[in-house]
Amino acid sequence: MSMDIIMPQLGESIAEGTVVKWLVPVGGLIEKDQSLLEVETEKVALEIPSPATGTLSEIIVQEGETVPVGTRLARIESTPLSEVINRVGGVVVRPTEPTPEGHHSPVVRELARKHGVDLSQVTGTGSGGRVTKKDIQDVIARSGAPVTGAPSSGERSMGEEIVPFTQMRRTIAERMVRSRQTSAHVTTFFEADCAGIAKFREGRNLTYLPFVIRAVTRAIREVPVVNSAWGEQGIIVKKDIHVGIATALEDGLLVPVVRHADRKGLTQLAKEVADLAERARSKKLSPEEVQGGTFTITNHGGFGSLFSTPIIHQPQVAILGVGAIQKRAVVINEAIAIRPMGYLSLSFDHRVIDGATADQFMAKVKGYLEQSQWEHIL
Template identity: 35%
Template sequence: MPQLAESLVNATIDRWLKQPGDTVDMYEPICDLITDKVNAELPSTVRGTLVKILKGEGEVVDVGTAICLVETEEAAASAPTAPSAKEERQAAVPAATAGAPGLASPASAPMPAVAFDPNAPMRSRFSPAVQRLAAENGVDLARVAGSGLGGRITRKDVLAAIGSGNRGGAEPVHAPAPAALSYAPTPAFTPAKAAETLIIPEVEVDEGSPAPGGREYSIDVTPIRNTIAKNMRQSVNEIPHAWTMVEVDLTNLVNLRKALKDDFKKNEGINLTFMPFLLKAVVGAIKEYPLMNSVWAVDKIIVKRDINLSIAVGSEESVITPVIRNADQKTITGLAHEIHDLARRTREGKLKLADLQGGTFTVNNTGTFGSVLSYPIINYPQAAILTLETIVKRPVVIGEMIGIRSMVNLCLSFDHRILDGIICGRFHQKVKEILESYGPDTKLY
């Protein structure tokens, strides 16, 4: 397990992309990892054959721990030729029948273990897919002979057992053959050995399936959901949240976007949304009130010179906050491209760890879901988070007149250890002032 980032000490193996016996090229992904920051593929650092998986799916692995064994091409070329599977089976028959007129039944006499490669004892290691398939169909894996590398039971072996109709009775799925035939005897199965060789699958309740005796169902907590829960709990427990909201008249901005969006789509190839205008306004306000761009460090407050805006991107499974670095150096068009690129790669699962690091202030757009008011939780350890709510037309008093205007609420949560109402109120008003100043003369480039 490599050191994926400075702050990461472990990662969870989500899914193995390679299985024992598969060839692996240099830099070819061998498994998917889940970290506190982002999902990532782990590339191989050597070329060869995957011999053994040391850490299974769902296991949390510390940095520096071996997760698999890969036999390199150089090692394979210098190693003595291993006996074929046929030779091993033929060699096993005399050992199993020595000293007896016929073959002993598995129930009456323990069978000797097949002489697999000691560096790849895979007989008792089952993949989650094999465990699930066996559990669903009542197949006793102890009675299935594996055809995979090192005697590992594959999905094909379980399907063969199901097709034969022998799923775990008194006789094993691969019954002993007559003495004239060669066969690969299964390892001795005793109650004492069962604890070492069998993996009893946990009862799984599918989403939508009512639990026994009740009108409810359970959903497994994924590693990324567990990480979100941990981070949110840490933020609420450590940061004294305070909250404020202002109304903003976006009528001029709505008209500006309506006039520019078609040409912008044609020229840039992406949609022109309200978010880049909001980010530009936030950057301008942070420049005037840099304390908004800080973190609490117990005996000091650290103010960040770089303005790196985190943007919240949500899916049905999670919310991730990729970072736009040096947002103060980008135009509205540049910010629009950054937002589009990060949102696309987030939903496609193609973010890199660097895309999630270094954020100094978070902006969220809950208005896309029709929300008009929200109380956001601060993205720890930042000092504040701002949300843009949905834009609605409302009657508004303008001077002595009443007009229909496009109004929006901006909600701000802030760390009350660092920030007070006065500076946050002034920051809020500055963002409002910039947003309401957008008009026909606004430059996108």
């Protein structure tokens, strides 16, 4: 009995997805709920589990291809085939017939011709050993790849490398440019003395980020316009506070959301942020976990950065950047003292928020961070 694998609906507003990687080869046995392939959309990258135990009999959509929701991606035979002859990487596979010479798609042949790639020297990763467009792109991108014929006028020199765009990178690029074109970006900077937090963290497994989230949510309650969006009829002030945490991945960025962050204590915030970040990096997030944010925090100080002018995550109207916390000499009560200080930046949409309002919000965030009593919100 065969079963079709289709591109799932990964969120209400998602219309298409990109097949990033097949995790099981054609002919490989797959267990129910075992990860079958990696899919990337404009909002999330995640692994799709197999709906049944069986054999992956056919791959229809190749790696690197973007297709609409509902497109058939592959076929699984729910009864494993008997002609199993060997094991590769822990997966049982069937032998595949070599690709007949010249049996290539027009796109593959044209790309190979343009870049002088000898198709007979390319190992195909597609169904039945078929050479895919991504195979050709990989050959072109690798320095020293076997090529024949004179290079075309547009070909890169051997001292350069072409890294093909991923769907996530294209989406990030489009959204950053669109945000700049949409919002009137302004950034204001504040500095916060984190001595009270540093003392409270002693002996506790807490980073600075939960304290920042807590300070931000308290300040939002007093300056609610920061937690809003631009609407056709007016400013849409959000009653719920869902804080997005920008999370760097190896090949891009995701913003998982801590829902109702204002209702959670430091310990719960720390656990939830760590869990979301780990699952973002391992592609285990659900689409719902990267949607619905009302305010975003980006912790760019993890690698030592002090200042940043982050771009607003649409359709929100503000984003807070957190720089590295470092000990610096400051003047306190007419005396020089050493304190762990951190710079905070707020990029805001000047269509919605005026400078005075932004500074009022940041002054409250600073005040909450500099308080000395944190025990009551653990």
